[in-house]
Amino acid sequence: MDLPPGPRAPAAWQTVGWTVRPAAFLRRVHERFGDPVTVRTYWTDEPMVLFSHPDAVRDVFRLDPQVAPAGQSWEFLRPFAGPHSILVLDGEEHLRERRLIQTPFHGERMRGFGPTVAELAQQELSTWSGRVVTLERMKHLTLETILRVVFGARGEQEAAELRDAVHTTLDTVRSMPRMLAMSLVQRDLGPRSPWGRFRLAVERFDSLLFEVVARRRAEPGGDSMLALLLEQRDEHGNPPTDRHLRDQLVALLAAGHDTSAASLAWAFERLARHPSVRARLREGDPAYLDAVVKEVLRVRPALTIAPRRLLEPARIAGRTLPAGIHVAACLWLALRREDLWPQAAAFRPERWLDGPPPNPMSWIPFGGGVRRCAGAPFAEMEMREVLRASADLAIRPVRPEPEQARRSALVVTPHRGGEVLVG
Ligand code: HEM
Numbered sequence: 576m577d578l579p580p581g582p583r584a585p586a587a588w589q590t591v592g593w594t595v596r597p598a599a600f601l602r603r604v605h606e607r608f609g610d611p612v613t614v615r616t617y618w619t620d621e622p623m624v625l626f627s628h629p630d631a632v633r634d635v636f637r638l639d640p641q642v643a644p645a646g647q648s649w650e651f652l653r654p655f656a657g658p659h660s661i662l663v664l665d666g667e668e669h670l671r672e673r674r675l676i677q678t679p680f681h682g683e684r685m686r687g688f689g690p691t692v693a694e695l696a697q698q699e700l701s702t703w704s705g706r707v708v709t710l711e712r713m714k715h716l717t718l719e720t721i722l723r724v725v726f727g728a729r730g731e732q733e734a735a736e737l738r739d740a741v742h743t744t745l746d747t748v749r750s751m752p753r754m755l756a757m758s759l760v761q762r763d764l765g766p767r768s769p770w771g772r773f774r775l776a777v778e779r780f781d782s783l784l785f786e787v788v789a790r791r792r793a794e795p796g797g798d799s800m801l802a803l804l805l806e807q808r809d810e811h812g813n814p815p816t817d818r819h820l821r822d823q824l825v826a827l828l829a830a831g832h833d834t835s836a837a838s839l840a841w842a843f844e845r846l847a848r849h850p851s852v853r854a855r856l857r858e859g860d861p862a863y864l865d866a867v868v869k870e871v872l873r874v875r876p877a878l879t880i881a882p883r884r885l886l887e888p889a890r891i892a893g894r895t896l897p898a899g900i901h902v903a904a905c906l907w908l909a910l911r912r913e914d915l916w917p918q919a920a921a922f923r924p925e926r927w928l929d930g931p932p933p934n935p936m937s938w939i940p941f942g943g944g945v946r947r948c949a950g951a952p953f954a955e956m957e958m959r960e961v962l963r964a965s966a967d968l969a970i971r972p973v974r975p976e977p978e979q980a981r982r983s984a985l986v987v988t989p990h991r992g993g994e995v996l997v998g
Contacts, residue, residue, distance in 0.1 A: 576888070576897040579624055581613030590616040597879055597987055598980040601625075601907050610908070611892070623882065623901040624891075627908035629915070629936035631892035635883065635904045636936075636944030638891075640665050643883035643902065645946045655744065655777060656829060657822035661949065673949060675815075676823055679803040680952050687798055688724050692957050695719050696964040703997045706973060710840035710992035713961075717835040720957060725827050726784070727791060727799025737787070740780040741828065747773045749833070749984040784821050800827065831950045834877045837986040838954070839961055840993035841875035842867070845922045846962075847972040847995045852924060857966045866927035868958045872910075872940040874922050877986045879907040881942035907987075909937050970995045 582589055582604055592600035593616045604612045604625075611626045626635055635643075644665035649656070653663050661672045679685065699716045718741060719734070728734040747769075791801055804823055807815050815823070846853050846867075855863055880903035887898050896902060911919040915937045916926070941948035948954065973996055978989035 576895060578613045578622055578896070578900065579611040579894070580608045581615070581622070582608070586615040586617060589614055590618065593618065594982045596979065597982050598907070601879065601905065602911075605908050611894075619882070619901045621900045623880075623903055624896060625880065625903050625905040625908065626891060627905045627912060628892060629909070629934050632904045632909055632936045632939060632943070634891040635881070635902055636942075636947075638883055638889055638902075638944075640669065640945065642887045642889055643885050645881070645883050647884050648882045648901070652829065654773070655747075656825055657818070659819045659822035660826045661823070662826050662830065670945065671809075672823075673945070675807050675809075676804075676826065677949050678807065679800040680950060684803060685952050685956065688800075688953070689956060689960060691724055691798075692720055692960040693964060695723065696961040700961075700965050700968060703968065705997060706994060707997050708992040708994050709843040710836060710988055713836040713839040713843075713993075714833070716961070717832050717839070717957070720835075721828055721832055723799070725800045725831070726787060726824055727797055727801040728787065729790075729797070733787065736783055737780075740776070740783050744773075744776045744780045745832070747776065781821060784824060785817050788817050788820050827950065830948070831954065833984065833986045835954050835957055837877040837983075837988045838872060838875070839958060840989055841877070842871040842958065842962060843965075843970065843995055844972075844978050844989045844993040845871055845875065847970045848975070848977060849922055852922070853966070853970070855924075856962065859966070862928060863924065864959055864963055865955075866924035867962060868955055869927050869938075870922060870924040871958070872955075873916070873938070874910070874920070875980070875987070875989075876906045876910055876940040877988075878940075878942075879987055880905055881939070881946065904939060904943065906939050906942065909939055912937065968997055970997055972996070 589600075592603075593614065604614060605627070610628050611624050611631065613622050613624050615622045626632055646663045646665040646669060649662040653660070656662050659672065661669060661676055664672055695716060699712060699719075703712070718738065722728040722734050722737050722741075726737060728737055788801070788805075791797070791799075791805060795805065796802060801820070801824065804815065804820055809815075846856075852867060856867060882901050882903040884901050885896060885898050888895055889902070890896075891902060910916070913919050915934060917930075936943070941951040941954075973991070973994045978991050978993065980987045981990040982988075
């Protein structure tokens with residue numbers, strides 16, 4: 576079976592483009608080969624076919640999970656994520672986990688977290704002056720938000736211990752090559768070996784989480800996602816085990832920390848270069864605020880693809896593709912197609928207010944189908960709160976030219992970290 580066309584350059588070269596200049600790489604392959612396009616990088620063992628047309632994207636998101644599991648793409652995370660993690664499960668088990676984990680993300684309960692997020696954002700922004708690398712600060716803020724709102728950390732000591740343990744563990748997880756290599760080898764050559772150090776860090780992190788869970792079980796209540804997750808009951812009426820809760824909390828941390836930080840850093844990178852957007856944001860119209868958030872997620876999505884591995888041949892957009900390869904909805908390309916987004920490269924929140932509603936299969940910063948981001952409402956709420964809190968800050972770019980997109984672990988970030996001058 577022939578694969579769609581794509582660059583003939585060696586995988587090593589394509590890997591460099593994919594990693595160092597992802598936006599330019601994707602634009603080039605799209606211009607040259609159209610849609611779909613086959614790329615070969617070291618990120619996947621077999622070629623990956625990228626789709627961006629809405630009809631093809633719909634087909635990718637509708638693939639039967641038995642034929643095209645997504646959990647296998649995250650398999651390397653298993654040593655950290657754990658066996659109950661929504662990230663590594665597929666099929667019925669995945670759907671069951673998804674129903675459980677989505678409870679805290681609904682309606683009123685979710686909105687209830689808004690004031691805490693707003694307060695954390697205000698605390699963070701009140702420290703800004705001079706040159707600020709917003710990506711670093713947003714990593715700090717989004718972690719703080721997860722510790723307080725998701726894990727329900729109470730008091731500074733509990734938060735500080737968890738923060739410290741998260742840093743040690745995530746430093747390893749963030750290094751994709753190291754994580755991949757370690758999950759392949761997984762040989763414990765003592766506490767000083769990379770795997771040994773990683774295992775110790777995860778153990779320490781887990782024991783802290785178990786302590787937090789035990790304290791919350793002993794004193795229920797409070798408004799955190801953990802409090803809501805503790806209320807879960809499976810089909811037999813059983814509450815979740817500590818292990819299961821641990822895997823849920825870690826899934827929310829792994830999926831929600833870097834993605835939100837990258838998206839917020841892009842927001843500051845774009846806003847610093849668009850004073851008219853900032854001026855309108857200051858007027859306080861909630862619809863405009865929402866449009867700004869959506870436009871940031873469109874023009875600079877934090878993740879570029881939603882990948883699936885084909886275990887059997889599958890038909891996508893009228894073409895049969897062979898088993899073994901990877902297919903992906905290319906979020907980055909779908910969100911920047913000129914035929915669907917006039918002046919696609921421009922940062923124009925107005926398009927969300929004046930224009931027709933977007934095709935749902937081209938508005939996909941959160942992926943789609945049964946794997947669509949479980950935290951999307953939370954992520955958008957967090958972005959709205961941070962941008963609302965920052966509306967009165969005087970910010971300008973350190974350099975006038977836009978920052979380029981660069982891959983940092985799994986997410987795409989501004990290459991200078993979204994640096995701005997405040998004041
Ligand atoms: C702007 C920030 C975010 C972006 C751009 C984003 C994007 C995504 C994408 C593209 C996927 C994969 C979808 C697919 O494969 O079709 C995903 C999955 C997921 N996200 Fe997010 N995400 C963000 C924030 C969050 C937050 C804050 C949380 C939780 C607190 C979260 C929780 C999850 C979970 C649990 C999954 C796995 C869903 C599943 O496998 O069923 N995300 N996200």
